Amino acid sequence: MGNRWSPFSHQVKDFLARNQIPYQWLDIELEPEAAKLVEYAEADGRQHLPLVLFPDGSRLIQPSNLAIAEKIGLRTQAERPFYDLAIVGGGPAGLAAAVYGASEGLSTVLIEREAPGGQAGSSSRIENYLGFPVGLSGSDLARRAVTQARRFGVEILTPQEVKGVRLQDPYRVLQLADGSEISCHALLVATGVSYRWLNVPGADKLTGAGVYYGAAMTEAIACSNEEVYLVGGANSAGQAAMHFSKYASKVTMLVRGESLTSSMSQYLIDQIAATENIQVCTCCSVVEVKGDEHLEAIVIAHAKTGEINTVPARSLFIFIGASPKTDWLDGAIELLW
Ligand SMILES: Cc1cc2nc3c(=O)[nH]c(=O)nc-3n(C[C@H](O)[C@H](O)[C@H](O)COP(=O)(O)OP(=O)(O)OC[C@H]3O[C@@H](n4cnc5c(N)ncnc54)[C@H](O)[C@@H]3O)c2cc1C
CATH class of the missing domain: 3.50.50.60 (FAD/NAD(P)-binding domain)
Structure with a gap:
């Protein structure tokens, strides 16, 4: 529940949508039910929105993406300290590399800052991807790729950001945003590009x-x-x-x-x-x-x-x-x- 014009509400919706977590959005201005639920959840009025209610009855008020990720069981920390292959970026390039690496038997970890799918994941309709003659949505492509990668045993950490890398031959050591480190034999950087901002007043x-x-x-x-x-x-x-x-x-x-x-x-x-x-x-x-x-x-x-x-x-x-x-x-x- 939140306000349509709140950047915080948009961030929560975008995070859930891009990570393919089904959710229902209630606008506090338009849906009478939203106000009742806010009161019921003791969220202390509109200044404490967005409010996220989970199926088990628990709630998070103004949660960070990381807090939601932990609550819904996304993995943000690596299981082991060392991998054969570490991939930074979970767009089509990173996910494809993960599928091929893991299918060859390499222990593979993929680290993604926002949500698997990358730019392609935000596309409403991709019509030129090989093997999908009638096209598919970016979220569908991301969901399929994640399922395929996990089936081969790829560990996907998201949301998690790589902040630095150190070469310690023959290893590469990645520094993550939470301060932890991951070492690997092979490092594949598939970080694509980030949106260019509109640089005008306002x-x-x-x-x-x-x-x-x-x-x-x-x-x-x-x-x-x-x-x-x-x-x-x-x-x-x-x-x-x-x-x-x-x-x-x-x-x-x-x-x-x-x-x-x-x-x-x-x-x-x-x-x-x-x-x-x-x-x-x-x-x-x-x-x-x-x-x-x-x-x-x-x-x-x-x-x-x-x-x-x-x-x-x-x-x-x-x-x-x-x-x-x-x-x-x-x-x-x-x-x-
Ligand atoms: C709206 C939209 C529609 C599009 N439609 C089409 C289409 O129909 N056909 C087509 O061919 N192409 C399309 N494209 C382009 C296509 O999506 C890109 O070419 C493709 O996604 C590039 O893949 P990539 O894996 O190289 O990089 P990206 O998709 O950019 O993925 C890179 C990933 O790396 C992550 N990342 C970056 N830095 C870090 C870091 N330090 N730590 C952790 N993670 C990090 C990012 O969060 C991102 O998820 C579209 C793009 C957009 C935005």
Whole structure:
């Protein structure tokens, strides 16, 4: 239970969704039942939300991802001090490596900071993955890969972050966020990339309160019958637009370039063109986001006309690419970025 515009509530929902933990979300503003449950759980009013109730009757108030992980039985600490193969990152690359390593009999541990599936896990529809001719959702792909990896005995630690590495030949020693260490013979870094942040006034303050990164799956239902804005013109934005078009009354894509053709796959361009409630605005950039408690308006600049418009908005989803986050490797291996 929580408030739709609370970044804390968004974080809990996103964590549960990305880790494929079934949950029911009750908005304290909209659902009378939520207020009753908050009172029953003695959560001491709205200032102590989000409140998470578990099937066994226990509760957590404003929990960290780690606290939820421990409660629902996710493993965050390694069983042993040493592995043949340690993999950092649980996206498609890390999960695939884990399946192959473990299937060859290597003792394998995979360490994932957020949730297995990586970027692909947040995709609403992947249509070009080998072996899935009609496509599948990113969460389905992640669930299948995790099941396959576990079947071969891979130990998956999540949420757990690798903060550093030390070479102690012939071993590599990983330093984890909780202070513990894991040694291995072979270390495979599959950390992919992290979302690039929208660097405009207001964006930091409103992140999680109307401004979201890659959260199409988590927030789509909350946007039912509302107008949704997306920033970005590549495939992830296109997929998200198609997904939102099933819930939102209108989806407006704000694209910096002159068209989608140089940045998006043709199959998505065709789908978008055939979807009535998606509008593509080219040569448009967001230059500011406004709101006190939550997003209330977006300021959009048009590169060709020089026009600047402020439009009312409640939800803005950002898909403007990503960059590698490999600073923790600095000093241990040569970085080219
Ligand atoms: C919304 C969306 C839709 C997409 N749709 C498609 C599609 O339809 N088709 C397609 O081909 N591609 C698609 N992509 C791109 C595709 O998802 C990526 O190419 C793919 O996920 C890359 O896989 P990866 O395993 O290399 O890295 P990632 O998926 O980026 O995974 C890296 C993982 O490493 C973890 N990590 C990073 N640093 C650390 C650390 N220090 N400690 C522990 N863990 C760490 C991260 O949390 C992350 O889970 C999409 C991407 C997005 C965002």
